[in-house]
Amino acid sequence: DGGITQSPKYLFRKEGQNVTLSCEQNLNHDAMYWYRQDPGQGLRLIYYSQIVNDFQKGDIAEGYSVSREKKESFPLTVTSAQKNPTAFYLCASSMAPSAGRGGELFFGEGSRLTVL
Amino acid sequence: AQSVSQHNHHVILSEAASLELGCNYSYGGTVNLFWYVQYPGQHLQLLLKYFSGDPLVKGIKGFEAEFIKSKFSFNLRKPSVQWSDTAEYFCAVNRGAGGYNKLIFGAGTRLAVHP
Numbered sequence: 165d166g167g168i169t170q171s172p173k174y175l176f177r178k179e180g181q182n183v184t185l186s187c188e189q190n191l192n193h194d195a196m197y198w199y200r201q202d203p204g205q206g207l208r209l210i211y212y213s214q215i216v217n218d219f220q221k222g223d224i225a226e227g228y229s230v231s232r233e234k235k236e237s238f239p240l241t242v243t244s245a246q247k248n249p250t251a252f253y254l255c256a257s258s259m260a261p262s263a264g265r266g267g268e269l270f271f272g273e274g275s276r277l278t279v280l
Numbered sequence: 281a282q283s284v285s286q287h288n289h290h291v292i293l294s295e296a297a298s299l300e301l302g303c304n305y306s307y308g309g310t311v312n313l314f315w316y317v318q319y320p321g322q323h324l325q326l327l328l329k330y331f332s333g334d335p336l337v338k339g340i341k342g343f344e345a346e347f348i349k350s351k352f353s354f355n356l357r358k359p360s361v362q363w364s365d366t367a368e369y370f371c372a373v374n375r376g377a378g379g380y381n382k383l384i385f386g387a388g389t390r391l392a393v394h395p
Binding site: 168197199204205206207208209212222254256268269271272273274 | 284286289314316322323324325326329370372382383384385386387388
């Protein structure tokens with residue numbers, strides 16, 4: 165089955181530690197995204213990547229880093245610089261849009277990070 | 281800055297009641313509009329989308345939404361809800377040209393349907 169796999173589902177981290185969340189897709193999608201979901205705030209875009217070896221900051225990139233070395237993979241590192249890292253993190257992917265049209269995002273099941 | 285507003289954060293209905301969830305966006309140009317749903321314990325999935333054409337779009341599970349350009353709105357409706365519609369619903373917008381797929385999401389509306 166094609167889809168997006170995020171791991172781990174649950175993660176606990178001590179303050180001051182970096183942690184990396186994995187996101188893998190086998191949909192052959194060009195674009196991948198990381199969103200953060202907090203209660204009452206919806207989803208906010210952290211980083212996105214339209215092609216391999218290229219990525220752009222979203223609205224709340226501070227304290228996060230990403231890489232896109234392979235089309236299938238877009239890991240997110242939550243660094244110790246992120247002031248409020250406890251959240252639910254969602255990875256998504258999409259096909260490259262046709263001219264003038266935005267496409268559908270496909271989401272993974274999410275990773276819940278708790279900082280102790 | 282582009283933003284999306286969902287009017288109700290929590291909605292409680294009885295089965296068979298009608299549903300309308302409000303969504304307004306701030307961007308004035310061409311937009312693509314989406315409603316996503318997140319059932320308990322499941323991943324976000326697309327309910328319906330609007331790119332162009334008929335402003336009344338139909339989605340899965342009997343949901344529909346109407347794009348009213350003059351009101352910058354894209355409200356979600358269902359004539360008769362079921363207990364299985366209990367979920368969180370998100371409205372999302374991106375620009376029609378050059379905006380790629382950077383969706384801007386609303387804060388979400390939690391719907392609880394009681395039998």
